[in-house]
Amino acid sequence: MxxxxxxxxxxxxxxxxxxxxxxxxxxxxxxxxxxxxxxxxxxxxxxxxxxxxxxxxxxxxxxxxxxxxxxxxxxxxxxxxxxxxVGMMFQNPDEQIIFPTVEEELGLSLQASGLTRQAARAHAREWLKARGLGAWAERAIGSLSQGQRQHVCWLALLIASHDLLLxxxxxxxLDLPGQARLDHEIAKAxxxxxxxxxxxxxxxxxxxxxxxxxxxxxxxxxxxxxxxxxxxxxxxxxxxxx
Structure with a gap:
């Protein structure tokens, strides 16, 4: 430089x-x-x-x-x-997701706030459970549909508590139910x-x-x-x- x-x-x-x-x-x-x-x-x-x-x-x-x-x-x-x-969701979730499981991916968003990797994963598990998605925590990203991976990217933005979401x-x-769910979550974010x-x-x-x-x-x-x-x-x- x-x-x-x-x-x-x-x-x-x-x-x-x-x-x-x-x-x-x-x-x-x-x-x-x-x-x-x-x-x-x-x-x-x-x-x-x-x-x-x-x-x-x-x-x-x-x-x-x-x-x-x-x-x-x-x-x-x-x-x-x-x-x-600022947090951004890319058009293609495969360009955004890094870790092999849902809880690890969400935990990555929390580590920036100072949590250890283990604490971040534990917090992600509890956070998913509170949203009725506890079964997703240990799921492999590769087992998810394209729409589900897109939803993981949205969840990663939410859990990180950014001020601005792009x-x-x-x-x-997303299928129609997925679009309706995201519409609702955008409205209440x-x-x-x-x-x-x-x-x-x-x-x-x-x-x-x-x-x-x-x-x-x-x-x-x-x-x-x-x-x-x-x-x-x-x-x-x-x-x-x-």
């Missing part, structure tokens, strides 16, 4: 903590290879529930990766409110939750939904309005392509 100070023309992007709640993206620029993902993206994400929609490649996952620090912008600022512990296509692997999804019925009632289009905000407002606008645009494009 260079110790040379950045020039005034290219301020060093960073993730900083601010005193207000939520996340602030200020004039963010992100380039990946030859692709410009964001060019001056500005957003203040402070509502308890926010939906994120748009076509594949619109920048939804990239936005999440910026917020949780997996990517760094080439310009602008990403500011996290205080407190600012859910990237959380409904894609005390954390701020931002959901990126193509299944619009799950976010239509949200106070705020953001429609991203090629890295820019196409529409931003109440869920029912933004979802309807996006659906109308998709229908028009499909008609024109026919």
């Amino acid at each position: 260079s110790n040379t100070a950045p020039s005034s023309q290219t301020p060093e992007p960073h993730v900083a903590r601010v005193n207000d709640s939520g996340v602030v993206l200020d004039n963010v620029r992100l380039v990946r290879g030859r692709t410009q993902v964001f060019d001056g993206l500005t957003l203040h994400l402070h509502e308890p529930r926010i939906g994120l929609i748009g076509d594949n490649g619109a920048g939804k996952s990239s936005l999440f990766r910026l917020i949780c620090g997996l990517e760094q912008a080439q310009g602008g600022r990403v500011q996290l409110g205080s407190p600012s512990s 859910l990237d296509e959380p409904f894609s692997s 005390p954390q701020q939750v931002i959901v990126s999804t193509h299944v619009l019925r799950h976010i239509r009632h949200f106070e705020r939904v953001i429609w991203l289009d090629l890295g820019a905000v196409r529409c931003d407002g109440p869920g029912h309005e933004v979802c309807a606008a996006y659906e109308a645009d998709v229908a028009a494009r499909s008609l024109n392509a026919a």
